Amino acid sequence: MFVRQLSLPSLTWNRNLISRMLSVQLPASGINGQTYFGATSARISSSVIQSTLHVALPVLAGPDHESLLDKAENTLHREGFVLLQRNNLMAGFALAQPSLTLEAAATDLYQRLFAVCHGRHLYRIWNYVPQINGLEKGLENYRHFCRGRSLAFEQHFGSGFKQLLPAASAVGAVVGPLALSFLAGAIEPKHFENPRQVPAFDYPPEYGPRSPSFARATVLAHPIGQQVFLSGTAAIIGHETFATGDLDLQLDCTLENLRLVGAQAGAGDSLGAGQGWTRSFKIYLRHAPDLTRITARLERDLLQPGDTTQYLQADICRADLLVEIEAVLSKPTS
Numbered sequence: 001m002f003v004r005q006l007s008l009p010s011l012t013w014n015r016n017l018i019s020r021m022l023s024v025q026l027p028a029s030g031i032n033g034q035t036y037f038g039a040t041s042a043r044i045s046s047s048v049i050q051s052t053l054h055v056a057l058p059v060l061a062g063p064d065h066e067s068l069l070d071k072a073e074n075t076l077h078r079e080g081f082v083l084l085q086r087n088n089l090m091a092g093f094a095l096a097q098p099s100l101t102l103e104a105a106a107t108d109l110y111q112r113l114f115a116v117c118h119g120r121h122l123y124r125i126w127n128y129v130p131q132i133n134g135l136e137k138g139l140e141n142y143r144h145f146c147r148g149r150s151l152a153f154e155q156h157f158g159s160g161f162k163q164l165l166p167a168a169s170a171v172g173a174v175v176g177p178l179a180l181s182f183l184a185g186a187i188e189p190k191h192f193e194n195p196r197q198v199p200a201f202d203y204p205p206e207y208g209p210r211s212p213s214f215a216r217a218t219v220l221a222h223p224i225g226q227q228v229f230l231s232g233t234a235a236i237i238g239h240e241t242f243a244t245g246d247l248d249l250q251l252d253c254t255l256e257n258l259r260l261v262g263a264q265a266g267a268g269d270s271l272g273a274g275q276g277w278t279r280s281f282k283i284y285l286r287h288a289p290d291l292t293r294i295t296a297r298l299e300r301d302l303l304q305p306g307d308t309t310q311y312l313q314a315d316i317c318r319a320d321l322l323v324e325i326e327a328v329l330s331k332p333t334s
Helices: 102-116 141-157 247-264 288-301
Strands: 031-037 043-046 050-055 059-061 065-072 074-078 081-086 089-095 121-130 167-173 179-185 190-192 217-222 225-233 278-285 308-313 323-332
Touching: 031 081, 031 089, 043 089, 050 081, 050 179, 059 288, 065 081, 065 089, 065 179, 081 102, 089 102, 102 121, 102 141, 102 179, 121 141, 121 217, 121 225, 141 167, 167 323, 217 247, 225 247, 247 288, 247 323, 278 288, 288 308
Parallel strands: 031 050, 121 167, 167 225, 278 308
Antiparallel strands: 031 065, 043 050, 059 308, 074 081, 081 089, 089 179, 121 179, 190 217, 217 225, 225 323, 278 323
16 A cells, blocks of 8 residues: 646747736636536637636546536636636646647646646646557657656656655547646645556556556545545556456456555545445546446446446557546545
8 A cells, every 4th residue: 555718729838928827807606617528629718607628538428527626716827727726725727738749748738737736735637648549659649648747747856756646547539639637735645556556657667668657546635524536447457457358357357446446545445335425437438339338337336326427438548458437536524
């Protein structure tokens, strides 16, 4: 265990313009920050009631959006990010510079992320990587992304950056540019690993020149409750893909991995089912025709009435993985 209507396309990559901090007058009810799926490309829109990251992941079933932070007290635009703040929490999103290579774009995007989060702890990051399994100069796009992200972490936090890595996921969008959303705050979180998996940040060199930079789970203890972020979880044992090409066996392995990391993170091996937790799951399918089989299995072995569940079509970080599941689990203080 280890322990709108302010259009962002107008924020062109002029550094002087990007660095401006623009305050937005909020309605009395606050502003909501959301990610919408099913777009034709990655883009950002903002209004006085809602700021939205749109990403090109087809929606197969369930809601077409998720909330990052609701009823924000203020919002601003800085370093190309749309940022929303409520109490000690900050959420936000940004697009990479389309003129850069994927590796350089990842490094630049994360450097800007660290700048806007200065003084806060990262809790969760979602990465939407265009053509994640495609090849560029003999190297898979995901590995280009991982190298750029890892270099940014090391440059900013130093050689001990691995202990600070939050829960994260990276899935393949149909088209780009590279997009990122995050949640951060003032409270220091704890990060956890799956006991039957090699930590992603310690993968051997066969998985690329730099290991993926994320924890399997991050736990945040609020004064009013607990929140557990489970990273994208798939059929990996140790560091190797399990049951290549077999959807049912990959689902077996993925569910067991979720249970193990959920137990490590304090939600129990039932992931809080029947124990007062609010549960939200996002399921990524490589092949849309697998939806019927996957929904039937998850409704039998994972999902409970009241869970929020989204099914999205997305390529996954390894070309031999067929399904990936992530979760956000929340429990109020009793």
